[in-house]
Each structure stands twice: as structure tokens, then as C-alpha cells.
Amino acid sequence: MQCNNAMEPNEILVLLKTPPAERPALFARANKVRKENMGDEVFLRGIIEFSNICANKCAYCGIRAPNTKVRRYRMSDDEILEVAKRMPEWGQTTIVLQSGEANSVEENKRIGKIVARIKKETSLAVTLSCGNRTKDVYAYWRGCGMDRYLLRFETSDPELFSKLHPDCTLEERLQCLRSLRDVGAQVGSGFMIGVPGETLEILARNIQICCEFDLDMIGIGPFIPHPDTPLAGTLNAYHDDTDMYFVAVAVLRIVNPDAHIPATTAFDAVFPGHEGRNLVLQRGANVFMPNNTPKAYRGDYLLYPDKPCVDEDTGDCSLCILGRLNLLGREVGTGPGHTRKKR
Ligand code: 5AD
Ligand code: FES
Numbered sequence: 001m002q003c004n005n006a007m008e009p010n011e012i013l014v015l016l017k018t019p020p021a022e023r024p025a026l027f028a029r030a031n032k033v034r035k036e037n038m039g040d041e042v043f044l045r046g047i048i049e050f051s052n053i054c055a056n057k058c059a060y061c062g063i064r065a066p067n068t069k070v071r072r073y074r075m076s077d078d079e080i081l082e083v084a085k086r087m088p089e090w091g092q093t094t095i096v097l098q099s100g101e102a103n104s105v106e107e108n109k110r111i112g113k114i115v116a117r118i119k120k121e122t123s124l125a126v127t128l129s130c131g132n133r134t135k136d137v138y139a140y141w142r143g144c145g146m147d148r149y150l151l152r153f154e155t156s157d158p159e160l161f162s163k164l165h166p167d168c169t170l171e172e173r174l175q176c177l178r179s180l181r182d183v184g185a186q187v188g189s190g191f192m193i194g195v196p197g198e199t200l201e202i203l204a205r206n207i208q209i210c211c212e213f214d215l216d217m218i219g220i221g222p223f224i225p226h227p228d229t230p231l232a233g234t235l236n237a238y239h240d241d242t243d244m245y246f247v248a249v250a251v252l253r254i255v256n257p258d259a260h261i262p263a264t265t266a267f268d269a270v271f272p273g274h275e276g277r278n279l280v281l282q283r284g285a286n287v288f289m290p291n292n293t294p295k296a297y298r299g300d301y302l303l304y305p306d307k308p309c310v311d312e313d314t315g316d317c318s319l320c321i322l323g324r325l326n327l328l329g330r331e332v333g334t335g336p337g338h339t340r341k342k343r
Contacts, residue, residue, distance in 0.1 A: 007211065007255050012204040015251045016244075023247060030250035030284035037257040038286040038340065042325055043333035045094040045127065045262070046087050046292040046318065049301040050075045050114075054100025056131070056167045060195065062226040062302045063100050069228055071300050074099075077114050083292050083314055084118050090318035091332045094125040096150065096289060101131030101167075108137050112144040119145030125336040127188070132168055135179035147338070148186040151176055152219065156205040160197050177213055186339045188217030188260075193248045194237035195223045207252050210259070216339035217287070218259050220248060221266030224304035242270060246283050253284030258340045262287035268308040274324060281328055287337075288325075290317035 018026045051074035052063045063070055084095050095118060097111070115126050128141060129150035138149065153173050155161050161170035180187045191206045210218045222245045225234050238244035245267065253261055263285040267276030277288070293301060295313040302310070309317050325332060 007208070009201070009204045009208050012207050012251060012255060013200060015254065016200050016204055016247060018247060020241075020243065023243060023250075026250050027246065027283040030253040031282055033253050033257050034261075034284050034286055038260070040330050041286070041333035042281065042330045043094070043260065043287045043337035044090070044092045044318070044321065045096050045287060045289045045337070046083075046090070046092040047096040047098055047289045048075070048080055048083055049098050049291075049293040049297065050080055051099035051102065052297075052301050053102045055103065056101045056165070058167070059164045059230045060192070060223060060226065060304075062228060062304060063300075064229060067228050073297050073300055075294070075297065077110070077117065079294065080114055081117060081121065083294070084122050084124060086315065087124060087292065087318075088122065090290075090315065091322065092290065092292075092318065093123075093333070093336050094127055094148075095122075095292075096127040096129060098129040098150070099131075103131065103133060103137075108133070108140070112141055115141060115144040115146050125338065129188075132172065132176050135182060138176075138179050138185065139183040142183045142185055146185060147336075148188060148216065149180045150188040150190075150217065150219065151180070152190045152192070153177070153206075153209065154191050155195055155198065155202060156191070156209045157198075157202045160195065160202065163197070164195060174213075181213075186216040187213070188219060189213065189215050190217075190219035190221075192223040192266075193220055193245050194239070196231065196234045196237060198237045203248060207248070207255050210252065211255050214341060214343075215256070215259055216341055217262070218252060218256055219262050219264050220252060221245075221264035222270050224266060224269055224306070226302075226304050245270065246279060249280055249284045260287045260337070260339070261285045262289050265289070265291070265308060266304060269304060269306040272306070272308065274308070274320075278324060278328060281330065287333075288321050290321050292318070
């Protein structure tokens with residue numbers, strides 16, 4: 001794996017330290033890099049949060065296993081298929097199936113079967129986002145037709161990673177990304193911006209790792225403290241300068257010119273009224289992930305508070321985003337929206 005844009009961490013750091021008065025120019029540069037490398041198309045990847053059952057205890061996450069306030073659910077295969085079949089008419093060419101980390105032989109088989117069914121019964125590209133697994137399981141899913149996988153490394157600092165994740169090490173997480181690459185999946189990863197304890201040096205390294213892993217897709221979003229987690233009451237590292245969230249995306253784009261970068265949902269939690277994601281689309285992002293989870297389950301998949309679109313139903317976000325793209329002067333991406341990387 002190699003860096004597609006040999007930028008040193010200290011160069012990245014300089015960009016991250018862009019003074020507020022010069023940030024509009026940084027955002028414009030990121031937007032230009034996005035336009036030149038990815039065009040004006042915005043790829044729509046509809047996400048179904050098909051299960052919130054999770055065995056892990058990630059310190060930041062609202063659906064962590066010890067949170068007994070959460071009503072646990074798992075959608076049936078037919079429920080998932082029903083949504084999947086409607087996606088092409090909404091302009092969505094990729095389905096993202098996300099869940100908590102429930103690693104059992106049975107669950108892994110169920111996931112493989114649903115991937116195979118979606119590939120057989122629809123034209124969708126399939127992305128999974130279900131956590132850490134062995135290379136064998138990833139290979140099995142790839143054989144079932146999985147095109148891509150999303151697994152954020154969350155932070156590049158091994159100690160901070162361990163504090164946040166009692167269930168695994170940074171090295172194990174990074175090994176998962178290598179395994180995914182080995183089995184031929186397109187690899188998406190990313191991190192949270194501003195977890196407590198993050199420094200600008202760590203943020204710079206986060207961005208550089210994305211480059212080193214030559215990621216096909218990079219999703220980043222602000223850390224938001226959840227009241228029912230050990231990080232309740234903590235503050236985002238950039239809470240007094242929330243424009244840093246956008247600076248992070250802009251620098252990410254400049255350093256990773258041809259990666260798919262989504263405008264992630266957490267931005268709308270911090271900047272409501274769809275302001276956050278609209279701005280990210282104008283400061284480097286070229287992907288949007290409409291929430292396709294049926295309304296009955298949305299309120300039970302709150303990784304962080306103030307998650308947007310919780311009162312909307314399947315299909316609502318798909319229409320909403322079409323209107324928003326129109327206003328932003330952007331087009332809906334056509335074709336499967338595979339990686340732009342030439343390997
Ligand atoms: N704040 C922001 N992002 C969060 N995620 C989970 N919990 C939070 C939180 N409290 C993000 C993680 C994970 C993704 C699915 O959601 O980065 O990888
Ligand atoms: Fe969900 Fe607008 S994107 S309502």
C-alpha cells in the first residue's frame with residue numbers, strides 16, 4: 001500500500017493550522033480538488049442500519065453492549081430486500097448494510113446470504129459495515145458478492161484507540177483493513193474528528209493513514225458525546241472551534257484527491273437543518289449516504305444524540321437529497337460508483 005500524494009505529516013499539520021481568516025480559501029481549494037478529481041456527481045449510497053445488536057463496549061457509541069436502555073432489533077432478510085428493491089428508483093446504486101458487531105458463525109452466514117440475495121435480485125453494489133472479522137469471513141462475504149467494506153479506524157493513536165475500544169487494538173483494526181484489501185474488496189475507513197484526547201498531531205496522522213492505506217472511501221465525522229456512554233459529559237476536542245470539523249474534511253480531500261469522501265450524518269447533528277452535510281459537500285465531499293432504515297428502527301440506532309432524519313421514513317431521505325443536490329448545483333452520480341483508484 002502506498003500514499004497517492006506524498007505529503008508529510010507536518011505539511012498536513014500546517015494545513016490543519018490554517019488561520020480562521022484563511023479557511024474560506026482552504027475550503028475553496030478542497031472544493032476545487034474535489035471537482036477536478038471526482039467531478040460534480042454525488043454518489044448516493046443508501047444505508048440500512050439492519051441490526052443494532054452489538055457485543056462491543058466502544059466508549060463513545062450509543063449502541064454499545066452495556067447500554068441497556070437500547071431496544072435491540074434485527075431486520076429480517078425480507079425487510080432488507082424490500083427496501084433494497086426500491087433503491088434504484090431513488091437513484092441509489094449502492095446499498096450499505098450496517099450493524100453492530102455481532103460476530104458469530106450464524107450471523108456471519110446470515111449476512112453472506114443476504115448479500116448473495118441482493119446481488120441476485122437487484123443491480124446494486126453491496127457495501128457491508130459490520131465490524132472486525134477474520135480474513136476468512138471477509139473472503140466468504142466477498143465470495144457472496146460483497147463489493148466494498150466500511151470499517152473506520154477511529155483514531156491513529158494506539159493508546160487513545162485502546163482507551164476507546166476495550167475489545168480490540170488499533171493494530172487488529174488495521175489488520176482488518178489489510179485483510180479486506182487482500183480479499184479484493186474496495187476498502188472504506190475513516191475516523192472521528194475530535195475524540196477527547198485528540199491533538200492536531202493525531203488528527204494529521206489520521207489523515208495521513210488514510211493516504212497510506214490508499215483508501216477507496218474515507219468517512220469522517222465529528223465526535224458527539226452520548227449521554228449513555230462512558231464519554232457522557234466530555235467535550236469534543238474542537239468544541240470551541242467547530243469549523244475545525246470542516247477544516248479536517250477539506251485537508252482530507254486535498255491529501256486524498258481521488259478517494260470517495262461522504263458528507264457524513266454526524267455533521268447534521270452538529271449543524272442542524274441539513275446545514276452540516278450541505279457545507280461538507282461544498283468543502284470536499286462527493287458522496288451522500290441517505291438513511292434508508294425503516295422508521296420503526298431509526299430511534300434505536302442512535303450512535304450519538306441529535307442524529308438527524310430520525311422521524312423520517314424509508315424513502316424520505318432519498319427524496320430530500322435529490323432536492324438538496326439540485327439547490328447545490330450538483331448531479332446524482334450514475335453507475336455503480338466504484339473506486340476511482342487505478343491499481
Ligand atoms: N459520535 C460520533 N460518531 C460516532 N460513531 C459512533 N459513535 C459516535 C459518536 N458518539 C461513528 C464511529 C463509527 C461510525 C459507524 O459511527 O466512527 O465507526
Ligand atoms: Fe434525511 Fe433530509 S436527508 S430528511
